[in-house]
Amino acid sequence: MTRYRQILAWTRFTLSEYLRSGRVLIELGALIVFAYVFLRRPNTAAILDATQFFSMTAVFVLVQTIYTSSVLMSMGSRAQGYVVLARPLGRKGYLMGLFLVSVMIGIANFLLCSLIVTLINTPVRWNFVIWGAGTLPLILEIGLVAALVMLLSGLVLTSGWRLLVLGVVALASLGSADIFSKVIALDSTFGKLLSAIRTLVGIPLTPLLAGFELTTQRIYSAQSVAIILGQITLLVAVLAFSMAAFDRRDIILS
Amino acid sequence: MSAIYIEGLRKSYDMVPVLRGLSMSVDAGQVYGLLGPNGAGKSTLLHLMMGFLRPDAGRIEVLGLAPMAAHRQVGYLPERLRYHTHCSGREYLRYIGKFGDEHGAGLRDRITALLTLVGLEEAADRRMKTYSKGMLQRIGIAQALLSDPDLLLIDEPSSGLDPAGQVEMQELLLELRSRGHTIFLCSHQLDEITNVCDRVGILVRGELAAETSVANLPGTEGIVITLVEMPAEDLDYGLRALDPTITREGRRITIPVNTPPLQARLLQLLLDEGFTVASLQPTLGTLRDLYLHVVSGNIPPTEAAPQVTMPLLDTLLAEEENQ
Numbered sequence: 001m002t003r004y005r006q007i008l009a010w011t012r013f014t015l016s017e018y019l020r021s022g023r024v025l026i027e028l029g030a031l032i033v034f035a036y037v038f039l040r041r042p043n044t045a046a047i048l049d050a051t052q053f054f055s056m057t058a059v060f061v062l063v064q065t066i067y068t069s070s071v072l073m074s075m076g077s078r079a080q081g082y083v084v085l086a087r088p089l090g091r092k093g094y095l096m097g098l099f100l101v102s103v104m105i106g107i108a109n110f111l112l113c114s115l116i117v118t119l120i121n122t123p124v125r126w127n128f129v130i131w132g133a134g135t136l137p138l139i140l141e142i143g144l145v146a147a148l149v150m151l152l153s154g155l156v157l158t159s160g161w162r163l164l165v166l167g168v169v170a171l172a173s174l175g176s177a178d179i180f181s182k183v184i185a186l187d188s189t190f191g192k193l194l195s196a197i198r199t200l201v202g203i204p205l206t207p208l209l210a211g212f213e214l215t216t217q218r219i220y221s222a223q224s225v226a227i228i229l230g231q232i233t234l235l236v237a238v239l240a241f242s243m244a245a246f247d248r249r250d251i252i253l254s
Numbered sequence: 255m256s257a258i259y260i261e262g263l264r265k266s267y268d269m270v271p272v273l274r275g276l277s278m279s280v281d282a283g284q285v286y287g288l289l290g291p292n293g294a295g296k297s298t299l300l301h302l303m304m305g306f307l308r309p310d311a312g313r314i315e316v317l318g319l320a321p322m323a324a325h326r327q328v329g330y331l332p333e334r335l336r337y338h339t340h341c342s343g344r345e346y347l348r349y350i351g352k353f354g355d356e357h358g359a360g361l362r363d364r365i366t367a368l369l370t371l372v373g374l375e376e377a378a379d380r381r382m383k384t385y386s387k388g389m390l391q392r393i394g395i396a397q398a399l400l401s402d403p404d405l406l407l408i409d410e411p412s413s414g415l416d417p418a419g420q421v422e423m424q425e426l427l428l429e430l431r432s433r434g435h436t437i438f439l440c441s442h443q444l445d446e447i448t449n450v451c452d453r454v455g456i457l458v459r460g461e462l463a464a465e466t467s468v469a470n471l472p473g474t475e476g477i478v479i480t481l482v483e484m485p486a487e488d489l490d491y492g493l494r495a496l497d498p499t500i501t502r503e504g505r506r507i508t509i510p511v512n513t514p515p516l517q518a519r520l521l522q523l524l525l526d527e528g529f530t531v532a533s534l535q536p537t538l539g540t541l542r543d544l545y546l547h548v549v550s551g552n553i554p555p556t557e558a559a560p561q562v563t564m565p566l567l568d569t570l571l572a573e574e575e576n577q
Contacts, residue, residue, distance in 0.1 A: 002355045009352035013338070020340035079336040083397060086304055086330040087353035090322070251306040 006089045010097035011104075014072070018101060023071055027064060027105065031112055034060050039113065041121040048123045054134040055216045057113045058141065062212075065106035065142050069149035072098050077155045079253045091251070092243045099150050099239065106142035110135070133218040137211045140231040144208050147238040156246045172202040207231045256315070257282045257405050257436040258303065263312035265298055265460075272298045274460040275312070280453075282404075285437045287451035287468070289444070289541075291549055294457040296440040297333055300409050303438070304330055317404055324405075326354065329398030333409035333440075335390045339383035343374055343393050346382060350397045368396040372426065388419035395426055406430065406437045412446055424449060444541045454541065456548045464548045468541070476512040479520070481505045482530040492523055505532070512536075 018024060038056045041048070076098045085094055114131060117123065148169075152162055171194075207230030214220075214227050258280040265273040272295045280286040290296050301307045302314055305321035316324040338346060344365060351361040369375045372392035377385065382393065391411060398406055411427065412420040420443065427450045430437060441447055447454055448468055455465040484505055493500045493507065496519055501508050507524075509516060524531060 005357075006353050006355055009349060013341075013349045013353075017338050017340050079332065079334050080338050082304075082306065082332045083330070083337065083350065083394075084353060085306065086325060086328070087350065088326050088355065089353040090325075093353075248308075250308055251301075 003090075003093060006087075007093045007096050007100075010084065010089055010093060011100045014075070014097050014101045015104060018072065018075070018105070024105070027068065027109060030060075030064060031109060031116075035113065035116045035120075039117045039121055048117070048121050050123045050126060050130050050134065050218070051216055053117055053123050054138070054218070057110065057117075058134075058138055058212060058215045061106055061110045061113065061138065062141060062145050064109055065102060065145045066149055068105045069099075069102040069146045070153070072102050073150060073153035073155050077153070077253055081251075081253045085251065091247050095150065095156070095243055095246050096239075099146055099242075102146035102149070103139075103143050106146060107139060110138060110142070130218065133220060134215050137214040137228060137231065140228065140235060141208070141211045141215060143235050144211070144231060144238065147235055147242065151238055151242045151245075156242050156249075158249060161245070168201045169205070171198050172205045204234060204237070207234045255282050255318070256280065257284070257317055258286075258438060259313070259315040259318075260299075261313045263299075263302065263314060264310045265295070265302060265307060266310055272460050273302075273309075276457075276460065276462055277312075278455060278462050278465070280436065280438055282436050283434060284453055285431050285435075285439065285451045287447035287454045288438065288440045288457055289442070289447060289454060289545055290440075290457035295460045296457055297409055299457070300330075300407050300438075300440060303407055304328070326401060327404045329401065329403035329406045331391075331394045331398045331406070331408045331411060333413060335387055335394070335414060337382060337390060337393065339381065339385070339390075341382060342379045343382055343385070343389075343396075344369065344378040346393065347396055347400060351400050354401050356401065364400065364402075365396075368399055371399070371429070372396045373422075386419075387414050388416070388422060391415060391419070391423060392426065395430075399430075404436060406435050408437060408439045410440055410442065412441065412443045420446070444545060448541050456545060458549055464544065466544070476509045476536075477517060478533075478535045479507045479509075479524070480532045480535070481507070481524065482532045485527075485529060489527060492527070493520070496520055496523060 034056075038060075039048070039053075076094070081094065085091065089097075114135075118126065150156060152165060152169075154162070157165065207227060210227045211231045214224055256279040258278075260279065261277050263273050263276040264271065276295075276299070288296055288299070298307065302309055303316055303321055305325070314321055317327050319327075341349070347365045347368065348361065351357065351365065356364070366375070369378045372395050374389060374392055374396070377389060382390065385393065395408075395411070398408070408427075412423045415423060424443075424446050427437070427439070427446070431450060437450075439447070439451060451468050453465070453467050456463050482505075485502070490502055493502060497509070497516055499510050500520070501510075507520070509520065521531070521534075
């Protein structure tokens, strides 16, 4: 319990510093522009449905989570952190607090989008069940994106490791083998090897892509449960890897 | 018991060695000052003691524990005046306390007491971004003392402060010393070290080049020999022949820059001439002298020779003054 109280205090403190610094105005500004362009009803004939709402909002919220997490990681890399790290909160608690604030701001963004769309342009057949069905995987997506940004930040990984992980993510993210075939002959030994590696490293990222699809489609089946469990597993794995890496490295804040 | 024990400590950044097999210890209750030029490895050493950095080799024990395990008993003041400044001083201290799982009325009372100690009770509810450098440094001291630590690690407390701020900081450090805290202090302020510390070490290129107690700084400059008999002026010729810098004033002979061979030749001369030596006293160099000698590579012994004191000397000097 002691450790949770310490992490909670650090999370509240970081959130309060973030809000008081005025950085949140950038998020609010972006939210207003997004709502004006994509969520308002331009004319009475234009009808928004839940799929359109979730498709647009998920992209917006996830992009904004990348921004928020990057800013928070940069705040965490400043010399102010030494005083906090000198406390019994510890390295894991420090990182967890930064992550939680990223997720909280991401969720707050999504909730505001939901509120705005409900007030100014209610989608057809809009109800709590439909909203909840898209919200659950989206919240996990926000957590995953925040965790990945944290992992790839300079605070957690050294430059060499970041390059390696980025390379793996880039390789795994290549959606089509056609891209390979234009550069490398797929039937060559090297091509086959690269393709196998791509498949292998792509497996962990599958929940991320499938989770996004589940958010927009909201069609629940046994496979959907597997996707949500996959999202949770990947989230826990990325967080654990980040904390293990941060726990072992030299901390040089500036 | 050693509050800090370091053995064979090595640390490099990108293959560039910063600490090269450093060994030292600081006793509990001691105020230890660490001097050294920029880049000597002082802040790196403090960061290793705090567990922010991992040693490449060697051993560090802080209060008998691994650095990370000792955080509850250690107060740390970082070098740079970088704090989260969007909150008030009181609020900042409350949060810092909560990161160590301190809370409730106990924490509130402690914060009030610390704000009084560092003289910030009136500014406690102002946002820290309105604080001067001196005030920020004092809030830094307050946060370091928040958990009533057994050991304080303080990095450049007077850095960036104006002369008045430096004096205030020194007074605060003296107050902490009087409260019996074990303090490890890195500083460039020689006066601060001299006035506050019991013991001083000088770190040069990652090695402890010199270490001594402040009360017994090495005689880096020379010696003063006092004779029992009043010598005739003839002796001056012999002294000048030995070394032109040697001077005599009554029964006192001064070698401004001493070396063991010169000292041996002078003593031989005095004995040959039939004089009795009442006392041989090293002239105590200042910390500045020691520091400059060590940093320039002219390293004196790590411990000063004990100062020679003789009751006869006081009698002779009193007689001389009466005459």
